[in-house]
Amino acid sequence: MVQFLVGPEWFYGVDTIFEVFSIIVCFLIAIFAYKTYNLTNQRKYFYFMLSFLLIAASLTFKIIANFVVFYKTVEKSFYGLFIVTYTHSFDFINTVALFLFRFLFLIAFIIILANILNIKDKKIISLLLFFSFLAVIFSTFAYFEFHLTLALIVGFISHYYFKNYSIKKRKSAFLVMMSFMAIFLSQIMFILFILDKGFYALAETLQLIGFLFLLLAYLVILKK
Amino acid sequence: MTIRRAKIEIIYDILKAVQDKGGTIKPTHLLYKSNLSHKKMTLYVNSLISRGLIKINTVENSKVFSITEKGSKYLADYKKIKEFTDSFGL
Numbered sequence: 571m572v573q574f575l576v577g578p579e580w581f582y583g584v585d586t587i588f589e590v591f592s593i594i595v596c597f598l599i600a601i602f603a604y605k606t607y608n609l610t611n612q613r614k615y616f617y618f619m620l621s622f623l624l625i626a627a628s629l630t631f632k633i634i635a636n637f638v639v640f641y642k643t644v645e646k647s648f649y650g651l652f653i654v655t656y657t658h659s660f661d662f663i664n665t666v667a668l669f670l671f672r673f674l675f676l677i678a679f680i681i682i683l684a685n686i687l688n689i690k691d692k693k694i695i696s697l698l699l700f701f702s703f704l705a706v707i708f709s710t711f712a713y714f715e716f717h718l719t720l721a722l723i724v725g726f727i728s729h730y731y732f733k734n735y736s737i738k739k740r741k742s743a744f745l746v747m748m749s750f751m752a753i754f755l756s757q758i759m760f761i762l763f764i765l766d767k768g769f770y771a772l773a774e775t776l777q778l779i780g781f782l783f784l785l786l787a788y789l790v791i792l793k794k
Numbered sequence: 795m796t797i798r799r800a801k802i803e804i805i806y807d808i809l810k811a812v813q814d815k816g817g818t819i820k821p822t823h824l825l826y827k828s829n830l831s832h833k834k835m836t837l838y839v840n841s842l843i844s845r846g847l848i849k850i851n852t853v854e855n856s857k858v859f860s861i862t863e864k865g866s867k868y869l870a871d872y873k874k875i876k877e878f879t880d881s882f883g884l
Contacts, residue, residue, distance in 0.1 A: 602874075602878060603878075605871075606871075606875050606879075609847075609864070609868045609871065609875065610801070610805070611841075612801065614884050685884070686882075686884065730883060731883060734880075734883035740877070742878075742880075742881035743880060745881070746881050746882055787881055790877070791874055794873040794874045794876075
């Protein structure tokens with residue numbers, strides 16, 4: 571079964587607020603990408619919209635998985651010293667929600683990478699998706715493999731946006747670069763979670779900063 | 795060194811040329827203004843017609859291209875689209 575590793579207890583619920591904020595940002599960008607696709611009819615905007623919708627969907631599943639853990643904790647503290655036996659349906663919801671979160675999150679970033687690097691070969695994209703699927707399903711260390719794979723993908727995306735900013739020199743390009751760098755760092759922090767639970771809170775905060783930068787980039791674009 | 799125009803820039807140039815001529819332009823004028831080969835311009839014009847950004851009209855027995863409402867919206871939103879495309883490296 572997929573094991574959900576959670577952060578410090580004082581952080582329960584806070585991460586959900588962060589996730590809701592990120593979902594709103596993703597929807598704003600997806601709507602803008604859709605409008606652009608509607609006007610230009612270029613597929614790259616459609617794929618961009620799709621990737622941000624997938625991020626929003628995956629974060630929704632993360633909230634569901636978080637909620638199950640949060641509910642268990644509240645129930646545990648309510649019953650005090652009594653041992654509470656949880657129903658299998660809760661574990662099932664947690665497992666499915668967590669799988670969907672990881673899988674959709676990976677797919678979303680793979681689509682972004684394929685889109686910006688102009689990878690059109692479906693065989694290569696299928697292979698990437700297949701290995702991602704393996705990483706989140708069959709691995710014994712699914713948690714670490716997921717964040718390690720994601721760190722690698724977001725690392726490549728960050729490198730691309732660094733080069734993009736070096737050429738374009740735009741404020742919005744800088745903000746986009748910073749957002750993906752923050753998301754990349756957040757994945758490293760998620761990996762370091764094994765050392766201390768506090769890294770989870772740091773990782774979530776960095777991820778939030780990443781989406782905050784995306785929102786700022788979006789606002790700069792809208793001002794034009 | 796010449797920099798290759800992106801598709802969204804070519805579309806902008808075509809639509810801008812139509813708008814600058816009062817919303818209607820003759821094919822020969824458009825060919826001159828868009829700075830494209832005849833073959834490329836035909837491809838772009840057909841694509842813009844199919845997407846509803848421009849339409850063909852007949853004025854005094856000659857064919858002209860007119861900008862549509864959707865085409866005008868593209869021009870109005872162009873700066874945002876360009877900024878979005880450039881900042882996200884699309």
